[in-house]
Amino acid sequence: MSEALRAAPCGLDLYWDEGVTAYDFGPGHPMDPARLALTMRLVESFGLTEAPGVTVRAAPPAGESTLRLVHTGEYVAAVKRVAADPALTDRRHGLGTDDNWAFTAQHSASALIAGQSVAAAEAVWQGGHGHGHAVNFAGGLHHAMPDRAAGFCVYNDAALAVARLLELGAERVAYVDLDVHHGDGVQRAFWDDPRVLTVSIHEHPATLFPETGWATESGGPDAPGSAVNLPLPAGTGDAGWLRAVHAIVPELLSAFRPQVLVSQHGADTHADDPLAHLAVSLDAQRLAAETVHELAHRYADGRWVALGGGGYAVVDVVPRSWTHLVATAAGQPVDPAAETPEEWRTEVRRLTGQRAPLRMTDGAEPGWRDFHDHGYDPGDRLDQAILATRRAVFPQHGLLP
Ligand SMILES: [Zn+2]
Ligand SMILES: [Zn+2]
Numbered sequence: 001m002s003e004a005l006r007a008a009p010c011g012l013d014l015y016w017d018e019g020v021t022a023y024d025f026g027p028g029h030p031m032d033p034a035r036l037a038l039t040m041r042l043v044e045s046f047g048l049t050e051a052p053g054v055t056v057r058a059a060p061p062a063g064e065s066t067l068r069l070v071h072t073g074e075y076v077a078a079v080k081r082v083a084a085d086p087a088l089t090d091r092r093h094g095l096g097t098d099d100n101w102a103f104t105a106q107h108s109a110s111a112l113i114a115g116q117s118v119a120a121a122e123a124v125w126q127g128g129h130g131h132g133h134a135v136n137f138a139g140g141l142h143h144a145m146p147d148r149a150a151g152f153c154v155y156n157d158a159a160l161a162v163a164r165l166l167e168l169g170a171e172r173v174a175y176v177d178l179d180v181h182h183g184d185g186v187q188r189a190f191w192d193d194p195r196v197l198t199v200s201i202h203e204h205p206a207t208l209f210p211e212t213g214w215a216t217e218s219g220g221p222d223a224p225g226s227a228v229n230l231p232l233p234a235g236t237g238d239a240g241w242l243r244a245v246h247a248i249v250p251e252l253l254s255a256f257r258p259q260v261l262v263s264q265h266g267a268d269t270h271a272d273d274p275l276a277h278l279a280v281s282l283d284a285q286r287l288a289a290e291t292v293h294e295l296a297h298r299y300a301d302g303r304w305v306a307l308g309g310g311g312y313a314v315v316d317v318v319p320r321s322w323t324h325l326v327a328t329a330a331g332q333p334v335d336p337a338a339e340t341p342e343e344w345r346t347e348v349r350r351l352t353g354q355r356a357p358l359r360m361t362d363g364a365e366p367g368w369r370d371f372h373d374h375g376y377d378p379g380d381r382l383d384q385a386i387l388a389t390r391r392a393v394f395p396q397h398g399l400l401p
Helices: 003-007 018-022 034-045 073-084 106-126 157-167 184-189 238-256 282-299 318-329 342-352 381-397
Strands: 011-015 054-057 132-136 173-177 196-203 227-232 260-264 304-307
Touching: 011 106, 011 318, 018 034, 018 106, 034 318, 034 342, 073 106, 106 132, 106 157, 106 260, 106 304, 132 318, 157 173, 157 184, 157 260, 157 304, 173 238, 184 196, 196 238, 227 238, 227 381, 238 282, 238 381, 260 282, 282 304, 282 318, 304 318
Parallel strands: 011 054, 011 132, 132 304, 173 196, 173 260, 196 227, 260 304
Antiparallel strands: none
16 A cells, blocks of 8 residues: 555445345355355454544435336336245346345345445535545445346345436546446446446356457447447456556546545456356455455545445355455555454354354465566466457447557
């Protein structure tokens, strides 16, 4: 972290309402709400909720008019209908399907999560200049479409946060999505809107849901270059993933000059994630969060909204990854070598019956080669992917591919 950054402590609003754990598709579904509860308990047991500059806040659920910034009235009505009778199936709206099981809190818990992200956006925007960060790790439900639930996502809190920023007068909002899956719902919401730059770095659509996110998807006719997609080969590890992030994100942000940065930190890039096929470590995820933090200061006047996302290694990965995210945003990093607190291990056993990880690291020491300094290797599939993305959008931003 730079000296300037260290000299000015960051203010962090951490959005949390225990009610978000009612976002629960039911026993056996990968989106286990224990991932959220165990993250908050780990954040607390490291004292981060009491740390200087950190305020824990809870916002009300997003109301109908807010949800309709992104979603159709018909879809919101459908969610409420299915929540009232979870025996229903509504395939047209993606509800009660194989992925998105119906449950009674489907509307209320989804709206509560969205409310936290929207409030986070408002706080960061209205906080004026500099050093205003907000985190909602329960959010980042980036697959939800205007009229359809998808990929375990009911309301698209990430898109709603961006839409609220636009409503408040923001003219340039950047959205950076590090989840292993393509941020398709957010891309769709702002496909033809030049005020929003969406950048998604994800596993290749040929091997993973939602099978979109090709480099050639680059925005609608009124917003060429506003959608950026970097699909990575299955198996990409720390060095490749970090190389990819650094090869496209900083330059795009420097050209786009966002007034606010919204980021999505899905932890499902991890090697242990059961639903995807990248091989990223906790340590690289932590480094990426630090990079996003620095970029928010460098290019967005410190205005940063950080969201969670996917992540299905409920005990071993998600809580540690997002605790590092919160600690980073608070400007009070947790030492990767630190042991996990005993009280948290007890909570893990109580809630899941599993053994907790013992340290805040995977023991990886990620190194990566900078794309700019070392050029690219035409025989390397990762470098081919990076170059394809740069060619698809960099010229639209006045950048050399
Ligand atoms: Zn900061
Ligand atoms: Zn995901």
